[in-house]
Amino acid sequence: MRDRITAFLVLLPSLVAVGIFVYGFIGQNLWVSFSDWGKNPTQALALRPELQFVGLENYRELFSGFVDVRFRQSVVNLIFFTLFFMAGTLGLGLLLAIALDRGPKGEGFFRTVFLFPMALSFVVTGTIWRWLLQPQGGVNVLPTLFGFPPFNFPWLTTRQQVLVFDWNQLPFYTALAVGLTLLYLAWQAHRGGERKRLFWSLLSSGLLLLWALTLGRNIRLLPYAEPHGFSLALVGVILAAVWQMSGYTMALYLAGLRGIPVEILEAAKVDGASEWQTYRYVIFPLLAPITLSALIVLGHIALKIFDLIFAMAGLDYAPTDVPAIYMYLLAFRGNQFAKGAAIGILLLLLVAMVVIPYLASQLRKEVRR
Amino acid sequence: MTPPKTWADFLATCQTLKRKGLEAPLALGENWTQQHLWESVALATLGADGWANLWNGKLKFTDPKAVAVWDTFGKVLDCANKDAAGLSWQQAVDRVVQGKAAFNIMGDWAAGYMSTTLKLKPGTDFAWAPSPGTSGVFMMLSDSFGLPKGAKNRQNAINWLKLVGSKEGQDTFNPLKGSIAARLDSDPAKYNAYGQSAMKDWQSNRIVGSLVHGAVAPESFMSQFGTVMEIFLQSKNPQAAANAAQAIANQVGLGR
Numbered sequence: 254m255r256d257r258i259t260a261f262l263v264l265l266p267s268l269v270a271v272g273i274f275v276y277g278f279i280g281q282n283l284w285v286s287f288s289d290w291g292k293n294p295t296q297a298l299a300l301r302p303e304l305q306f307v308g309l310e311n312y313r314e315l316f317s318g319f320v321d322v323r324f325r326q327s328v329v330n331l332i333f334f335t336l337f338f339m340a341g342t343l344g345l346g347l348l349l350a351i352a353l354d355r356g357p358k359g360e361g362f363f364r365t366v367f368l369f370p371m372a373l374s375f376v377v378t379g380t381i382w383r384w385l386l387q388p389q390g391g392v393n394v395l396p397t398l399f400g401f402p403p404f405n406f407p408w409l410t411t412r413q414q415v416l417v418f419d420w421n422q423l424p425f426y427t428a429l430a431v432g433l434t435l436l437y438l439a440w441q442a443h444r445g446g447e448r449k450r451l452f453w454s455l456l457s458s459g460l461l462l463l464w465a466l467t468l469g470r471n472i473r474l475l476p477y478a479e480p481h482g483f484s485l486a487l488v489g490v491i492l493a494a495v496w497q498m499s500g501y502t503m504a505l506y507l508a509g510l511r512g513i514p515v516e517i518l519e520a521a522k523v524d525g526a527s528e529w530q531t532y533r534y535v536i537f538p539l540l541a542p543i544t545l546s547a548l549i550v551l552g553h554i555a556l557k558i559f560d561l562i563f564a565m566a567g568l569d570y571a572p573t574d575v576p577a578i579y580m581y582l583l584a585f586r587g588n589q590f591a592k593g594a595a596i597g598i599l600l601l602l603l604v605a606m607v608v609i610p611y612l613a614s615q616l617r618k619e620v621r622r
Numbered sequence: 623m624t625p626p627k628t629w630a631d632f633l634a635t636c637q638t639l640k641r642k643g644l645e646a647p648l649a650l651g652e653n654w655t656q657q658h659l660w661e662s663v664a665l666a667t668l669g670a671d672g673w674a675n676l677w678n679g680k681l682k683f684t685d686p687k688a689v690a691v692w693d694t695f696g697k698v699l700d701c702a703n704k705d706a707a708g709l710s711w712q713q714a715v716d717r718v719v720q721g722k723a724a725f726n727i728m729g730d731w732a733a734g735y736m737s738t739t740l741k742l743k744p745g746t747d748f749a750w751a752p753s754p755g756t757s758g759v760f761m762m763l764s765d766s767f768g769l770p771k772g773a774k775n776r777q778n779a780i781n782w783l784k785l786v787g788s789k790e791g792q793d794t795f796n797p798l799k800g801s802i803a804a805r806l807d808s809d810p811a812k813y814n815a816y817g818q819s820a821m822k823d824w825q826s827n828r829i830v831g832s833l834v835h836g837a838v839a840p841e842s843f844m845s846q847f848g849t850v851m852e853i854f855l856q857s858k859n860p861q862a863a864a865n866a867a868q869a870i871a872n873q874v875g876l877g878r
Contacts, residue, residue: 294875
């Protein structure tokens with residue numbers, strides 16, 4: 254009993270602090286996002302602003318108000334950035350780890366070299382890469398060293414977009430993506446022989462796809478077509494981010510590779526597995542938990558990215574905009590606190606979507622143990 | 623080459639230069655320098671009165687006259703370098719200095735950069751003229767120090783303000799930065815040829831405020847004007863930009 258009281262007393266300060274400074278402020282932020290703080294310029298910077306409750310108005314404006322076209326592009330940018338950044342970092346990190354695991358000469362040296370970019374802050378990385386990616390210099394003149402003509406890609410300065418779609422089609426595409434994911438889950442359940450799960454995922458996926466293909470196509474968020482797509486200016490940003498973080502995934506994978514018991518590999522060899530088969534059926538499955546942890550860490554870095562883009566392209570450049578940048582812009586330069594808070598909540602939800610399933614699965618595992 | 627007097631002149635000159643092989647006659651930098659260019663086009667297109675009316679709410683951004691500003695601005699952009707977004711204002715000035723461009727629309731500080739940092743001689747190494755169509759109008763901004771309420775060292779703060787505001791203080795700082803004093807009694811001998819010419823204009827011209835440098839509109843409008851600029855640069859649609867500008871103006875209560 255006394256132990257319990259001591260434990261409670263020791264935990265109390267941090268409970269209170271986390272309660273106020275994390276959950277309290279999340280709550281306050283949520284309230285601000287439902288208010289009109291910033292709509293009335295005389296109230297915006299008042300010491301005790303009088304706030305009106307406006308419900309989801311701020312969210313509606315972000316997704317379908319015509320001034321906030323930049324927010325919508327920033328969401329599209331964020332999705333593409335996150336996808337390519339995670340794929341690039343995981344892929345490059347895995348390749349580097351496999352290369353180093355084979356014990357080349359100077360392994361320790363290369364390991365340090367590859368890991369070193371992670372020691373830099375994103376601001377340093379961003380500034381260096383901004384210089385490297387100047388259209389007239391840096392990376393573009395690299396081929397001339399070997400007698401080739403220089404590259405002509407304008408990197409960060411391009412406004413070109415590919416994979417362009419109309420924002421009005423967003424509900425359709427979202428429903429399509431979620432529906433297909435559910436369909437995949439249903440297939441998994443079918444293979445695992447879980448009938449209840451199969452039924453529910455099949456039902457919800459079917460309903461969603463049906464809705465997407467019939468009513469979903471006709472929903473219009475905006476009275477006009479608004480094209481958004483993957484802006485090519487992001488390629489440079491992704492390059493810099495992958496350069497910085499792939500050393501980190503390399504370190505994770507290297508630790509994972511070193512942790513695989515030699516017996517297993519030898520058993521595979523005895524069974525006559527080729528090199529590729531060893532990787533495909535023995536090593537990669539054993540690395541899966543590491544991939545998951547790396548995905549979580551990289552995912553939340555990508556979703557909250559701010560400093561790298563700030564340093565590379567500045568605040569006022571829509572082609573590389575992400576919600577965090579636009580949030581800062583709205584709240585702290587435009588005094589649109591309510592709208593800024595709404596973006597903050599949306600970002601929180603996005604990160605929660607990545608982190609909570611992971612935490613839940615970890616917890617379940619611990620209980621099972 | 624004579625500096626163009628109007629934007630129509632400018633566009634004609636630009637075509638000539640392009641034909642002679644100069645790819646981008648106008649040097650331009652990141653977003654705010656584009657806004658700086660926009661306000662120079664707007665001042666020329668709307669005139670000093672129209673410009674003032676934009677800020678007191680009498681002229682709407684969606685007025686055909688104001689939409690026309692974006693039209694001209696778009697044409698002017700065609701004369702500028704395509705990698706503008708990646709350049710700072712200094713790098714844009716550098717393009718002119720290196721002969722890769724003929725013009726750059728910038729404030730006094732560009733003259734300071736060229737004479738103090740690059741050691742060029744005003745009048746011989748570089749020349750200047752009012753932005754097309756704004757002859758006789760001086761677009762102004764000022765950097766200022768404030769005295770906060772309840773300042774801890776009030777007396778020292780006041781002493782500092784007195785020093786920087788004095789003729790001596792102003793005449794020490796401004797020639798280096800390339801700016802001029804708001805005072806009318808500064809000593810022209812301390813300034814270079816550009817500074818002297820700017821001082822003459824300051825006394826004789828009509829004075830209007832700058833948008834991008836925060837002299838005509840509240841911060842809440844100004845900071846979102848960057849977004850309007852991005853909307854235009856992305857869509858190249860004058861009406862879309864004008865609508866967005868007006869929506870923000872309504873929201874922040876411009877002119878009320």
